[in-house]
Amino acid sequence: MSVSNICIVDYGMGNIGSITNAFEILGHSVDVSSDREVISSAHGLILPGVGAFPKAMNNLRDLQILDVIKDFAIEQEKPVLGICLGMQLLATSSEENGHHLGLGLIPGQVKKIPGNELPVPQVGWNDINLRHDSSIFEGILDNTDFYFVHSYYFSCERKFVSSTTNYGMDLTASIECKNVFGVQFHPERSHRYGLKVLENFHKLCSV
Amino acid sequence: MIKDGILVQSMGFNKYLPIGHPKTTIEFISRWNVDEIIVLDISDKKKDISLTNGLLKLISKNCFVPIAVGGGIQTIEHAKSLISSGADKIVLNTHAFKENSLVTQISDQFGSQCVVGSIDAKIVAPEKYRAFIENGKIDTKMNVTDWAKKLQILGAGEIFLNSIDRDGSKLGYDLKLIERVKKEIDIPLIACGGVGKFSDFSDAVLISNADACAAGNIFHFVEHSTILAKANMFARGINVRLDNRASYINRSFDSDGRLLMLEGQKLKETILKRGSLDIL
Numbered sequence: 001m002s003v004s005n006i007c008i009v010d011y012g013m014g015n016i017g018s019i020t021n022a023f024e025i026l027g028h029s030v031d032v033s034s035d036r037e038v039i040s041s042a043h044g045l046i047l048p049g050v051g052a053f054p055k056a057m058n059n060l061r062d063l064q065i066l067d068v069i070k071d072f073a074i075e076q077e078k079p080v081l082g083i084c085l086g087m088q089l090l091a092t093s094s095e096e097n098g099h100h101l102g103l104g105l106i107p108g109q110v111k112k113i114p115g116n117e118l119p120v121p122q123v124g125w126n127d128i129n130l131r132h133d134s135s136i137f138e139g140i141l142d143n144t145d146f147y148f149v150h151s152y153y154f155s156c157e158r159k160f161v162s163s164t165t166n167y168g169m170d171l172t173a174s175i176e177c178k179n180v181f182g183v184q185f186h187p188e189r190s191h192r193y194g195l196k197v198l199e200n201f202h203k204l205c206s207v
Numbered sequence: 208m209i210k211d212g213i214l215v216q217s218m219g220f221n222k223y224l225p226i227g228h229p230k231t232t233i234e235f236i237s238r239w240n241v242d243e244i245i246v247l248d249i250s251d252k253k254k255d256i257s258l259t260n261g262l263l264k265l266i267s268k269n270c271f272v273p274i275a276v277g278g279g280i281q282t283i284e285h286a287k288s289l290i291s292s293g294a295d296k297i298v299l300n301t302h303a304f305k306e307n308s309l310v311t312q313i314s315d316q317f318g319s320q321c322v323v324g325s326i327d328a329k330i331v332a333p334e335k336y337r338a339f340i341e342n343g344k345i346d347t348k349m350n351v352t353d354w355a356k357k358l359q360i361l362g363a364g365e366i367f368l369n370s371i372d373r374d375g376s377k378l379g380y381d382l383k384l385i386e387r388v389k390k391e392i393d394i395p396l397i398a399c400g401g402v403g404k405f406s407d408f409s410d411a412v413l414i415s416n417a418d419a420c421a422a423g424n425i426f427h428f429v430e431h432s433t434i435l436a437k438a439n440m441f442a443r444g445i446n447v448r449l450d451n452r453a454s455y456i457n458r459s460f461d462s463d464g465r466l467l468m469l470e471g472q473k474l475k476e477t478i479l480k481r482g483s484l485d486i487l
Binding site: 022124147188191194195 | 293
């Protein structure tokens with residue numbers, strides 16, 4: 001049976017309900033799991049995330065699924081999408097509440113947003129500037145608004161940055177490296193075009 | 208606002224008229240470009256909690272914009288269960304005042320962006336605004352600005368400022384009140400209470416510096432209401448999100464913000480096309 005099921009990794013942190021609702025209205029079924037087999041055999045992975053970096057990494061470590069996720073991305077080369085904190089986990093390390101190692105799937109460091117007189121966290125809609133062609137932004141125009149809620153941002157080389165948003169400075173809004181993708185905004189809370197991002201990701205996983 | 212399970216229209220905090228099931232309103236408001244939705248349970252808490260987790264799950268199911276939830280929340284456990292049922296933010300009013308630590312607890316656990324400090328303001332003397340709790344029934348004797356500053360220190364990420372006097376009046380926002388509070392805080396301010404015409408929204412932003420505008424009543428009775436509100440703001444130079452197909456961007460409005468009809472000739476030139484399939 002060829003069913004392209006995406007697995008949303010459940011590590012106890014993340015608004016999984018909102019993400020499953022989004023896929024439901026798009027007409028796709030998804031799995032929600034922390035089981036090694038389910039994760040490994042999925043056609044695509046979504047790493048959700050609301051909360052702090054250190055706790056997230058600890059939860060993943062305790063569930064003993066760090067290696068399965070890395071294997072999924074590096075060995076199996078299947079699509080992975082990190083959302084918000086989930087995107088930050090893809091980094092080499094983060095400075096949130098100390099120095100912590102991430103999954104290291106896209107080289108970069110997670111740093112605190114300076115703000116420059118704007119309040120931190122950034123909470124609200126902001127438009128993004130597309131930097132590279134990216135399959136997850138297919139059908140989405142430059143300057144489209146998405147919903148952001150974050151105090152930290154992903155700092156990395158330009159080649160991995162597929163879009164930026166301006167909040168006191170240009171912040172990474174999304175990243176991409178081969179089969180690994182990350183979005184700082186919440187597509188499941190960004191209405192029409194957020195759903196389009198999820199639909200585009202689903203298409204990638206169905207190939 | 209939900210009272211006894213039904214969405215209601217509110218006037219002066221004491222007259223409530225039924226609108227219908229909250230699910231319907233949230234679905235169409237969500238399609239019509241609203242940026243965020245605030246759901247407040249104003250039922251008599253001694254009798255029943257209207258906004259059950261089940262109702263919240265139902266109404267947030269087709270809502271793909273952030274949703275803030277409040278109304279009688281007094282414990283972190285309640286906040287937690289609302290968050291797992293779909294709430295992105297928790298709105299605290301009465302119990303933030305009665306138990307300051309509640310604000311800090313929720314803010315520490317879920318982040319300050321998850322806590323909205325809600326203040327109901329009433330004029331008690333010329334130029335004097337005080338914060339009222341328990342659905343506007345009890346005077347805290349505290350000055351609104353002082354309470355807003357305190358909420359920020361306690362950990363609130365945003366302030367939702369409602370004018371009891373203007374509620375349901377259609378006289379427009381209390382611009383003086385908004386300006387006064389905005390000056391004293393660093394976190395975003397959401398203005399509420401009194402909107403009567405679409406042009407009122409821009410005033411809160413352009414004159415009083417509000418970061419966000421909220422309204423209830425006006426959105427329930429006009430087709431594309433939230434889109435029209437934003438189109439008005441856009442026309443006055445305010446940076447708003449407008450991505451709906453019916454954005455009214457090239458249309459004109461009268462001084463009250465009402466849409467001006469197209470001339471006959473223009474209508475003749477307009478080509479009607481079959482709409483495409485849209486998920487939302």
